[in-house]
Amino acid sequence: MKVLHFVILLCVLAFPLRAFAAAPDLPALLFVEAAASEAAYSGELSELLRARLTAAGWEIVGAETVGHRGTVGRFFHMVRRDADGAELHLIAFPGTERGSDVWTDLRMKRAAFGGHSPAEFLAVRDTPKKERGGMPLVHRGFLDYCQAALFTDAAEGETAGERLAADLRAHPSEKLYLTGHSLGGAAAILAAARLSDLGVSPDQLIVTTFGAPAVGNEDFVRTYQDRFTLRRVVMRGDPVKDALPSPLGFHHFGERIDWQPARTTAAFPHTMTVYVDAALRRLYDTHDSSGALTFLVGKENRTAGHTVYLAPIEVEVDDALAEDVPYLRAVLRDAQYVRNAATVFAPADTSGPLDVTAQARVARAVGAEQMLVYRISGEKLRDAHETYRLTLERSVYDRDGNLLAAGARSAATGALTPMEVILYLFAQD
Template sequence: FLDYTQAALFTDALDDYEGRTAGEVIAAQLRAHPSAKIYLTGHSLGGAGAVLAAARLADMGVSPAQLEVVTFGAPAVGNAVFTRAYREKFTLHRVVMKGDPMKDLLSAPLGFRQFGERIAWQPARSVAAFPHAMIAYVDAAIRQLYDSAGTNSFLFLAGQPNRTSGQPVYVAPIAADVDGALTADAPYMKAVLRDALYARNAETVFSAAGGGLSEEGLLTGLDAHLAAAKEAGAAQLYAYRISGAKVRDNRETYRLTLERAVYDTEGNLMAASSRSATTGALTPIETVLYLFTQD
C-alpha cells in the first residue's frame, strides 16, 4: 500500500514545479492556504492509498482541519501504533458494505487496525455483485444521493460541462414495467435516466402530466403531451419505457430493456429504438444508464 502511494504522489519530480513531487506541491499549497481543504477518496486499494496519502501530508505539516478522507471497502493500513499516531491528524470516514470482507482482511495476520468513523451500507436486494465490488458501492452511492435529495432532483451527472443548450426537447413521463424484485429500483432507474437526459441537453423539459410509453409502444395521452411540447417550444417529443424481468435460474440477474420513441410536434413517429442487457457486470440502476449511453 505504501509503495502504491509513494509511486503515485511522492516519487516522480515534476518539471513544472521546480522538481518537486506532486505530494510536495499539494502539501505546499495547503500550507500556504490554511482555509483550503483536500478530500482524498478511493475504493479498496485506492482507499488504503488515500489514508496513507493523508498521513504523509500530515507529516509534511498540513493541518488536520485540511485533510478529509472517505474510503469505500478499504483495508486497514497500519497497526495500533499507526492508529494512535494518525487518528487525530485527519478526518476519516470509512464506508463499508455489509458482507464486504476487505475491512478485516489484514487484521488477524498482521494486527492491522481500522480507525475513523465507520459508515455501514446495505447492498440492494437486486444487486448480485460481490459486496466488495466497486459497482456495488457505486450503486449504493447513487441510492444515497437520491434518498437525501429526492428522485426528482437533477444531481447525477448534471454538472458535466458538455451539456448543450440547443433546442428544447420535451420528455414524457418515463414508464417502468419491472418484476416485483425490481420495484424498489424503479424510482432510481427513472431518476438516473432523467438526469442523463438533462446532462445531454440542459434545455430538456420534463412533463408534469401523466401518461407514458405503453407496452405496445404507444404514448398514452399523446395529444396532451403534444400541446405541452409546443408550448415549451420543443421540436421533438421523447418517450422512454424501462422494462425488466428476472433471468430464470440466475441469482439476482435481470434482463433490462430501454425503449425510446421520438415524435414530432404533429404526433408523427420519427424514430424508435429498443436496447437490452442483463445485469451482473452492472447493477440494474447502472444498466439503465449504460443502455442510455448506447442509444
C-alpha cells in the same frame, strides 16, 4: 494548485453528477467520492465516469510511477474550479486490478512509518526490526504503493506529494479530498498521513475509503487518528474490510459508515460498482428526485440547441425490480437533462399506457420542437441469481405527435446494477 502530469481527454457521457460545493452535505460528498473511486480504475465504466466528471467541469490528471521492487503507484488528481475562482481538489487511487497490485496486497510485513521528507520516509521505512519499538508500523505493500504514487517521481526537485503539501500549506482555507476503493483506500489513508507529516493541517485533509482494509498498528492509529478526517464506508458482505484483523497487528480507526447492497444487485459486495450504486441511491433518498435535476447536474451540455419535451417515463418490470423503479426513472431524467439542459419534463411519470396525442399537446404548449418517449422494461433471467435483462426503448415524435424515430437497446445486470445498466444504455444512444 498546479495540475500534475498529463490531462486525460475524454468524451462526454450523460451521467448525473454535480461538483459539490465548499461545504457539501454528506450524501453528495460520498457519491462524488464513490464515482471518483470507480473512475480511478481501468475499464469501460471507469472511462465513462471520468468522461462524466469531465463534462461536469472537472479537470482530470493521471499519474503512474514505478517504485520499490516494481510496485506501481497510480492516482488521479481531479480539480473543479468554480466561477468565483474557488478550487476543489480530489485525489483518487485505484484498487487492485493488475498483477503488480496483487503482489502489493500480499506483502503484509510491517514497515516503520514516519519522517518529514521523502528521503526521511525511506530512511524510517528501513528501520531495523529490533529498533521499531513504539513506532508506527504499516502494511509494507500499501506503504510502497503510496510512496511510488506520490513521493517517488520528482519534477523540478519536488515529488507530486511535496507539491500538493506546499500548495495546501500556502492556501490554508483549501481542502484536499482523498479517496479510493480497497487497496486505493489504504493508499489514501497513508497519503493523508504523509501529507500531515509534511505540515498540512488536519482540517485540510478529508479521507473517504470504500471497502478498505486496515493499514497500521496501534501506534500508527494513535499517532495519526487526529491528523485528518477519515470515513470508512463498508458494505455488508464485503470481506476485504476485515482482511487484515488485529491479530496480524492492523487496526481500523475513523468513522465507520455501514451500507448494504440493493436486493437486486448480483455483483460481489466488494465490487466498487456496488458502492457507487448504494451511494447514488442514498443521494436520491436524501434529495427528492424531482429536484435532483438541478442538484446533480454540473456543467450542462447545451449543444442540442433546441427545446425538447420528455414525456412521462413508462416502466414495466418484474415485481422483483419494483423497489428500483423510482431510481431508474430518476437517473434517466437526470441523464437527459445533462444531455440537453433545454429539456422540459412532464410533471409526473405514469404506470399506465401513455397517451401520445395528449402528451404532444403538452409538448406544443411548452414550445418544444420534439417529444421524447422512453420506456423501461425488465425481467429476471432464469437460473441466475438476481440478474435481470433491462431494455430501454426511445421514440422521437414531432410536435404534432408524428413518429420520427424509434429504437431499443438491452443489457443484463450482473457486473452492473439496474441503475448503472440504464445509464449505460442511455449512453449508447
